[in-house]
Amino acid sequence: MAELLAVRGLKTYIGTSMGIVKAVDGISFDVQEGETVALVGESGCGKTMTALSIMGLIPRPQAEIAGGEICFQGRDLLKLDAEAMRRIRGAEIAMVFQEPMTSLNPVLTIERQLTETLEAHGTISKQAARERALELLRLVGIPDPVERLRQYPHQFSGGMRQRVMIAIALSCRPRLILADEPTTALDVTIQAQLLELMRGLSRQFGVALVIITHNLGVVARYADRVNVMYAGKIIEGGAAADIYRDPRHPYTIGLLHSVPRLDQPRKARLEPIDGQPPDLWNLPLGCSFRPRCKFALEKCREFPPLRRIEGTHEAACWVAEDLPR
Amino acid sequence: MEVRGLKKYFPITSGAIARRVVGWVKAVDDVSFSIRRGETLGLVGESGCGKTTTGRCVLQLERPTAGSVLFEGRDIARLTDAELRPLRRRMQIVFQDPYSSLNPRMTIGQMIAEPVHVHGLDRNGVKAADRVAELLSVVGINPVMARRYPHELSGGQRQRVGIARALALEPSFIVCDEPVSALDVSIQAQIINLLEELQDRFHLTYLFIAHDLSVVRHISDRIAVMYLGKIVEIADRQELYENPLHPYTQALLSAVPVPDPRVEAVRERIVLRGEVPSPSNPPAGCVFHTRCPVAIDECRAAEPQLRELRPDHWVACIRA
Numbered sequence: 001m002a003e004l005l006a007v008r009g010l011k012t013y014i015g016t017s018m019g020i021v022k023a024v025d026g027i028s029f030d031v032q033e034g035e036t037v038a039l040v041g042e043s044g045c046g047k048t049m050t051a052l053s054i055m056g057l058i059p060r061p062q063a064e065i066a067g068g069e070i071c072f073q074g075r076d077l078l079k080l081d082a083e084a085m086r087r088i089r090g091a092e093i094a095m096v097f098q099e100p101m102t103s104l105n106p107v108l109t110i111e112r113q114l115t116e117t118l119e120a121h122g123t124i125s126k127q128a129a130r131e132r133a134l135e136l137l138r139l140v141g142i143p144d145p146v147e148r149l150r151q152y153p154h155q156f157s158g159g160m161r162q163r164v165m166i167a168i169a170l171s172c173r174p175r176l177i178l179a180d181e182p183t184t185a186l187d188v189t190i191q192a193q194l195l196e197l198m199r200g201l202s203r204q205f206g207v208a209l210v211i212i213t214h215n216l217g218v219v220a221r222y223a224d225r226v227n228v229m230y231a232g233k234i235i236e237g238g239a240a241a242d243i244y245r246d247p248r249h250p251y252t253i254g255l256l257h258s259v260p261r262l263d264q265p266r267k268a269r270l271e272p273i274d275g276q277p278p279d280l281w282n283l284p285l286g287c288s289f290r291p292r293c294k295f296a297l298e299k300c301r302e303f304p305p306l307r308r309i310e311g312t313h314e315a316a317c318w319v320a321e322d323l324p325r
Numbered sequence: 326m327e328v329r330g331l332k333k334y335f336p337i338t339s340g341a342i343a344r345r346v347v348g349w350v351k352a353v354d355d356v357s358f359s360i361r362r363g364e365t366l367g368l369v370g371e372s373g374c375g376k377t378t379t380g381r382c383v384l385q386l387e388r389p390t391a392g393s394v395l396f397e398g399r400d401i402a403r404l405t406d407a408e409l410r411p412l413r414r415r416m417q418i419v420f421q422d423p424y425s426s427l428n429p430r431m432t433i434g435q436m437i438a439e440p441v442h443v444h445g446l447d448r449n450g451v452k453a454a455d456r457v458a459e460l461l462s463v464v465g466i467n468p469v470m471a472r473r474y475p476h477e478l479s480g481g482q483r484q485r486v487g488i489a490r491a492l493a494l495e496p497s498f499i500v501c502d503e504p505v506s507a508l509d510v511s512i513q514a515q516i517i518n519l520l521e522e523l524q525d526r527f528h529l530t531y532l533f534i535a536h537d538l539s540v541v542r543h544i545s546d547r548i549a550v551m552y553l554g555k556i557v558e559i560a561d562r563q564e565l566y567e568n569p570l571h572p573y574t575q576a577l578l579s580a581v582p583v584p585d586p587r588v589e590a591v592r593e594r595i596v597l598r599g600e601v602p603s604p605s606n607p608p609a610g611c612v613f614h615t616r617c618p619v620a621i622d623e624c625r626a627a628e629p630q631l632r633e634l635r636p637d638h639w640v641a642c643i644r645a
Contacts (some may be wrong), residue, residue, distance in 0.1 A: 042509040042510060042511060043480075043509055157600050159600055160600070187371035187372055187536065187601075188371065188536065188537075188538070188577060188580040188581060189371065189576060189577065189580050189596075189597045190371075190600065191580065192579075192580040192594060192596050192597075193596055193597070196594075196596055214509065214510055215510065215582070216510075216584040217581075217582035217583060217584040218582050220582060220583060220584050220585055220586045220588075220589045221582060221586065221589035221590075223586075240586050241586055241587070244584060244585050244586050244587075245587070251511075254511060255510055255511060256584055258510060258511055258513070258514040259510060259513075259514070259539065259584065260517075260539040260540055260542065260543035261539060261583060261584065261585075262538065262539045262542065262566065262578065262581050262583060263583045263585070263588050263592075266542060266543060266562070266563075267543070269518055269521070270514035270517055270518055270543065271514065272511065272512070272513075272514030272515040272517075272518060273511035273512075273514070273515075274515075276479045276481065276482065276512075277479055277480075277481075277509055277511070277512070
């Protein structure tokens with residue numbers, strides 16, 4: 001597999017009235033052609049900001065890229081001008097957002113929203129665009145596509161809207177789709193439908209997927225590789241099989257232990273992660289997870305770099321090898 | 326708590342001046358269950374299935390269209406608002422969203438003291454401030470936080486405040502309406518453990534409403550599954566998860582992801598076709614037949630009644 005995307009030392013900072021927040025603080029990861037990579041973390045960990053940085057959609061001027069590279073097919077996207085970036089965005093890298101109601105335009109028909117992207121990215125006749133729109137709706141499993149093209153977003157259910165979003169993302173045959181919590185707002189039975197659909201389409205067209213989620217369960221079935229984020233940093237990464245079988249960062253271990261699991265006997269008590277989510281304006285010295293960590297040592301006041309544990313498995317913890325298995 | 330034949334229909338109206346009723350949304354349609362003292366009944370289902378409306382009808386926050394709600398032996402659905410008022414302190418609710426259920430202009434302390442004032446319980450020598458401090462420490466918040474405002478708290482802390490507020494009147498029954506679904510995963514377990522500790526300590530009875538089946542299994546003694554305004558299956562926790570009999574329950578359970586790729590690789594997943602029909606125009610016969618993988622002609626004809634197929638395990642399906 002060839003390397004499609006390589007993020008190197010990306011830093012995205014946001015200026016606020018209370019000071020600068022390092023939303024993304026020096027993260028590196030890559031995505032190979034056709035694979036599915038998960039970015040997992042809780043609210044405020046920087047996962048969405050990472051996606052917006054890749055898309056060139058960070059809210060400027062408050063937010064700015066303070067360093068790093070985002071190499072897509074060998075080109076550093078951060079060095080491109082606005083026009084060059086516009087040609088890539090939507091065409092070669094597409095994004096599916098969490099809230100399908102707020103990301104579709106309520107006053108445009110579904111047909112217009114599908115053809116808009118097509119027309120923006122190439123010379124295509126009205127007729128050809130319409131046919132492609134029909135084909136896309138069929139592809140994502142929307143019944144009565146001819147009828148549905150004339151309708152507006154409010155006439156679609158949440159699950160159907162998200163299918164439309166996927167159709168729009170696919171419309172220009174991108175190489176990479178960034179899906180930010182694509183199923184979080186939906187019911188479990190609809191979640192299952194959509195994830196199966198996304199996996200099927202990504203295999204059919206060889207599109208690479210970056211799935212951003214807070215739920216480790218959601219991606220277990222789909223991700224080839226997983227990166228776990230905490231307070232703007234990747235704190236553990238590697239093949240999905242390794243991360244789930246043998247997590248080596250206390251935060252990942254905590255996340256996996258704190259959720260009740262249907263495939264295991266019920267526990268008398270859940271084992272939560274202690275404390276509160278990190279305060280990004282006031283991060284502790286050294287490891288950001290230190291105040292909540294059961295295994296913290298004096299050494300953890302020093303920042304632990306991401307380091308190799310075994311093969312491609314990496315963790316940012318001084319005592320990764322000594323944690324209980 | 327015993328609920329019999331509970332119905333809640335909302336009118337669909339049309340016309341700008343003379344509003345005519347053109348139809349009904351059957352949000353809750355003939356639901357019956359009972360909750361024993363000290364027990365937790367889990368109510369699961371997808372959005373729009375009527376689980377929240379059921380919870381609100383049980384508390385008389387919505388007056389039911391029909392049916393009875395027996396609380397500590399009295400049918401509270403028949404009581405007037407004035408008669409209900411003294412009973413209300415015995416029944417409380419914890420809401421889903423700790424961001425919108427707290428008043429942004431009141432301090433944490435004021436908010437917890439408010440129900441105590443409203444019910445006139447602060448006259449017997451105990452100072453409200455002491456009660457607030459006690460309640461905050463019960464839910465694991467440092468009492469000095471009483472002077473803070475909601476925006477200064479994290480989501481998990483806010484939910485703890487919501488719980489303290491529900492506890493302020495020493496209720497015996499609490500409806501927990503999706504109490505952890507708005508919280509980060511690492512915080513959810515803290516709140517679930519807290520709810521369980523409080524139940525043991527104060528002998529509380531819970532109606533726990535949620536869509537997350539793994540959370541519901543953890544906290545509930547018995548579980549009722551709702552679909553389109555009806556209970557389709559109700560059983561003990563272990564029985565329901567080991568022997569789900571209704572095809573909808575089976576599909577729901579199979580859709581819950583497990584955080585382990587090895588388990589997921591071999592797990593059968595029933596992906597339901599289509600979506601939940603509109604409750605204003607539910608399908609005839611069994612409400613689930615439009616999506617059911619095992620539906621036959623008879624399912625379209627008659628509505629299946631709950632039958633006790635195994636001890637204490639009730640299912641509304643002729644194919645079960």
